[in-house]
Amino acid sequence: MTPTRIIALLLLAFLPRASSAADQKSAPDAAPRPNIVVFFADDLGYSDLGCYGSEIATPNIDRLADQGVRFRQFYNNGRCCPSRASILTGRYPAQVGVGAMIDGYAKWIRDAAARPSYDDHLSAATPTIAELLRNAGYRTMMSGKWHLGDRPAEWPVQRGFDRSFALIPGAMNYYGGESDGPRAPMVLDGETFVPPHDGFYSTDAFTDRAIEFLKEAKTKQQPFFLYLPYNAPHWPLQADADEIAAYDGVYDKGWQKSRHRRRRQMINLGLIPETNLMSQMDRGNARAWDRMPDDVRDEWARRMEIYAAQVTRMDRNIGRVLAQLDAMGASDNTLVIFLSDNGGAAEDPHRGKPDAVLGSRDSFWGYGRPWATVSNTPWRRHKISMYEGGISTPAVVRWPAATPDDANGKIVDGPAHIMDLVPTFLDLAGAQPTAAQREQLEGRNIADMFRGESAPADRTICWEHEGNRAIRQGNWKLVELPDSPNGWELYDIATDRGEHYNLAAERPEVARKLAEEYNRWAERCGVIPWPEIRAKRKDK
Template sequence: MNTNTVASRTQRNQGDVARIVEVETKMSLMQKRLNMTTRLPLFFIPLILSPAVVCDVKVSKADDRPNIVVLFADDMGFSDVGCFGSEIQTPNIDRLAAGGVRLTHFYNTGRCCPSRASILTGLYPHQADIGHMAGDLEVRGYRDRLSPKAVTIAEVLGSAGYHTIMTGKWHLGWRDEGSPTARGFQHFYGTRGYIDSYFTIVPRTEIYLNEKLVLPVSENPVNHLHPENEWYTTDVFTDYALHFIDTVQRENVRNKQDKPFFLYLAYNAPHFPLHAKPQEIAKYRGRYRDGWQELRKTRYKRLVELGVLDDSWPLSPPDVPEWESLTDKQRDDMDFKMALFAAIVDRLDQNIGRVIDHLDEIGELDNTLVLFLSDNGGTKETGLFGIKGETNTVDNHDQWGRKGGWTSSYGQGWAGLSNVPFRRYKRENHEGGISAPFIAHWPDQIKAKGELRHPPAHLIDLMPTFVDVADATYPNNFNGNQIEPMEGQSLMPIFHSDASKPRTLFWEHEGNRAIRDGDWKLVGERNGPWELYRISEDRTELNNLADSDPQTVAVLTAKWDSWADKVGVLTPEQFEEAKQQVRERAKQQKKGK
């Protein structure tokens, strides 16, 4: 296809979007009035609508099932929001915590794609065919799209009568047959891939509206809902989330129905690159001059004061150079990099506030289950000073501050701050890599306000929770495929009570592996020995009991091995062999052409 054809198609697609937005804008005043009727008794309608509209509207029997909203952060550590100890100002996330409950032992899978697979399917990543990232090794557990033997939350809730909405980052495969709309989302705006820019659109991050490519690679993308505003992904994904909520509310009125909605808002914030707006940067510049060691201690103290941590769990020791060993220039640059990260989190919080306020304005907040969480811990994968840390500095920020791609990150030093009080990082299975801040807010049903819950929970628990509250049915078969049973359990009992029941959870990523069985956790790094910890006494994993308790190590190892065999985990050697075989097949196919 030539470039003129591509450009013409893009112009048509953008024209379609602009026309849609124009119609929606003209309807906005009517929309606000109609939205207010969707969950109100019939006798309230004359107080809100004109007589002409009232004659046309008949509200069906109320569906009192909750709306469900998942607010998913990207590369955010355990202590990066205020209600989990951070100095970053997150009043809106904290508002959710004050009106709901926080889970202090909530786990993700330790990395982006696997966490997205688990959150959407209620399965361990390998069962959903995303055992690594969204690349195809052509073997069970490691494909480039979700398994046909997995059913998504959108498919389950859609079958149960919900509107299903997604905006943001999919990152579960680029293929049409594996796209969000192919997997149950009726409304989608975002990228099928990853996102390596907040201000521009770089290759493989193109933007889709449902099945249609609407924004290709661009240095100056347009927000079709608000073309007067600068493109910034966190803002735009929120714009479309609110737009879709209003769309389905109007649909309810038009069809004289009262269907609830499920919204999966998958932000790319605060994942690198460090793209932030000037007003937020200025707010945090200079706040990190005390350095990572001192700020880790400050966050730890706050976490203990908040009750999130037991003060018998020591802060894990730093694994980076002393702050004072850096030069003055390095300290200034690193203060700036962390200010950028904080600014991204601040902007994320502002947008979450927009979602909360909008739900309140349309009368839906009280009967909406809102969850906030993240996909993995802070990342050290770009070195101590971050991506291009020695060349992309505060002095030349104007040259890289809005450039897409791998241009900047906050580095291992600040990742250790994000993951306070824990050891290790994203991609690893120690607590620092897999522990997430988690908040549940639902005023109609979660009567506890600002309370903490300490039982262990995992991304696999979201599917059974939503099936529970939505009175939905998890299928044995779907689209002609036999479906894997759910692995998790409903979190509703935890939302109501801190009582804990023993359970077993598993992890594996790139040879890093772990099992938490009741109070025990067995964890090992790639090609490293098993380490054993008693979590109730040692959440920060500092006292390895493996040598003193080989029997427990043996029991837990057998359980992990059985699970790994069940879900199709490849050893690091098998993984590398599978990658090599894919490369060889690709070479042969290329020669054949």
Template sequence: MGTSFLFTKGELNVSQRPNVLLILNDDMGYSDIGCYGGEVSTPNLDRLAANGLRFSQFYNTARCSPTRASLLTGLHPHQTGVGILVDDDGPEGYAGNLNQRGVTIAEVLKAQDYHTYMSGKWHVATDIFNPNDTWPRQRGFDRYYGIITGAADYYQPVTLTRDNDNAEHEALADDFYLTDAISDDAVRNIRDHAAANPDQPFFHYVAYTAPHWPLHAPEEDIAKYKGRFDEGWDVLREKRLKRLVEQGLLDPSLALSERDPSQPAWEDADVKEWRLRRMEVYAAQIDRMDQGIGRILQALENTGQLDNTLILFLADNGGCAEELDEPFTSFLKKRRSLLERAKDGSPIVYGNNPRELPGSQRTYQSYGVAWANLSNTPFRLYKHWIHEGGISTPLIAHWPAGIGEQGGIRHSPGQLTDIMATVLEVTGAPYPQTYQGRDILPFEGESLAPLFKAESDDRGRGPLFWEHEGNSAVRTGPWKLVRNYPEAWELYDIEADRTELNDLAADYPDKVRELSGLYEQWAARAGVVPREKILEIYSKARGEDISGGAHFIQK
């Protein structure tokens, strides 16, 4: 049961294959949790950070489904069939289904006698109601409990599924709350595994929906945040940046990006009670998730599995600036199964209505642009975009048996494709060239495991690439070339100017040509289709006009 990947911590020799616990949360910004400068109380995540490592420059893909597909497979999203979301948006790469060209971490580890579990949001299948080969049980997981769709009512989610069976009846209980249900299922799996399979390792993927809209949270958690955000987004953005610098995550020379130009100064904002309540509920959603993570950690401790479990925590994209206005809610009603009434029989009011304070099931709101701007402090833009606010995520790594340093910070850049590479290295699992008789694409990432021992300034990390809805970027060394579709390329020295305030494209045209050439080569290899072509296909198929950049977002 040994592996060639051995670490030492004092006298401890890590010769047994570790468990792997991968925790992903949904639509949370870079600086929301306590150990990344935020006001939200996250003692359990803070504990993992204090006894493990934090990464300051780790990146996702700026959107829910593409991130999940990339995280699970080690491929770029377009290679997996999830180039945009789970709608069929055209050619291969945009089918909205996790395809057969790759393998999931669960499939790789299951072949190496790992037991595999998943609790939470799947969101990489077009058909969310009928079991098929893109569902968790068919992609390597021994057990599954969660939602197949994306956003869902926290008190009564549609597509709640146990293995391949509909489990929506379980949500009819008065005390059902999705975040708790996800945590409780993970705890149960950990305990059951220790009892039944004490000599075999496990892989567990815990995918929270928190804090994705709708803004639903228990009142006792919301009450904890009364007054926490009363200073408003302008002051809090400045304070967050100061804490990020004090914690060593960001350089003191980094300048804070401007408040989103579409938003008022806090002192000029209206309906402050409603605006504050939105952020208070959002914070409560993260808080409740952290409480559940605490129960998961306790289960690992109680079963003697914590020391040799590699825990990785990250978010699927930056803070979400989506405003649930009438066009967006009409879109949701057309594309998803939404409830008409809450459990108590009262009608559910959809949309960001200042006359309705969010939190209960009878509301369905988001926290909006200004608070998302706070969540992504100190960066620009949001989910959907490839500027730093859209793709920067916390990444916490905790593994007492394998990571000797406590409270360390790693500034080496990385991205989602590196998770598969890391898991392969620490578990000793070989990556297959073929799987179930079909050829498999090679994974794209580079292992983070060397960084578990020490920071490496000469790691030689290859270029990082992104594309989502035409928004694109390539980063190599200190340079990042990025564009907000359909605008021109921008160039930044990301080491000196990570908040992307000083566009150097006009000063370094040769660098723009060099990096855009790298991007075009990657895009052709990864199956990226020009945005204009996708919009043409989408419009013809649905008779809808979605021209421009990201869907339904205020630019």
């Protein structure tokens, strides 16, 4: 070896070495990055879980709450597509093309808006959490409802998921019947999947695939991200007869008594104070239970029995996934979160065969506005509305490796939003998005809340969907229904989360300030005022 070569090698030996991402991952003192599992229910209301005051049996989710934390003030975007857009991107829906629903019936809204913020699919310009985590070395998997784009280029397999089994549109027959319209009902990775006629139930099928994907992930030397957005308990009401029978008679006394029973249990659990008033049922839908004929009452009670059976079946399937994590030895360092895309749905479809047994594969009903109000106890209104009943739902987090023992079973306070999950997951995963990608994120890191720490209310969150709009800043909330003659309503969420006392006339300066802040947000995000959209429809 020449003297020059020897000197060069000696110099290299003493130069500081840049550490690669692989070096950082393998460093002996580096904390292992968590696996992440997201259970995402569809149309499940604030009080629909046992750990949130319900009579519905949800032992597996309740166990997560006992071993982790529950959120008192967790928010979504009030409807399917907008919430799914935010949970996957960490941004407001209109910022990623989902200013309206992507379905055919909302085409007139998109046409009237004529802006990129109102498209028929999730924007490809913003990366999903799956794309960002995959770039960071995660195995990414999805099994469940997509509802963010119908064309093959918009399917989960093209948006960062290594494996995916997905319901593409917004609803389906739980037993595998035909989907509405010419869209692919289900896909397995990049191929259309046709459910078998017999032995299929969507909640079970999504879980079967999720467990299959987890078993595959066990063979990989990388952390994993599993997104499991069930279509339950979204309509249609469909469940097996023996599961419905478990709730026989539970709802025979009607919706008002069910609401009061739930409210009392929520007080006992410490979720709401004794002073929290029950919201009124929507006008025109507060039918007196005792004045209805027996057969009408029986049918209404049956609807809620089926809904409850769907929730319990989902919970049982969540238990199967948790058991698989245990079998893999992965539970301790797996961050598990359960949440819902919006509150209970007042939508009430009546399709299917006229003579079909309610709850069977040939029926296609919803549970209706009165039961949706029960689901959202004690809050006001329901899915699509920006009152608390539409946008505030349960959130349960378990992460044994990071949550102190004294935080187990704790209820954390302070507002959090579904768009907070992306920045939180990225930070916990040690992911390094570009500066531009990081700056796009609207959510904030709420990892401390996962560990049992409450957060201050000093943040601003905005909402808009089909003219339903709201802004919360601190404990003030401004909210408006579309085409409302009353205009903006102002509530103090700290003392009146049930939204009973409109303070807009008493505190006009607060209402004006919040309205101005909302308008700036809407302009920044590409949200078009609803009257402008409605006017264009009338012109046609």
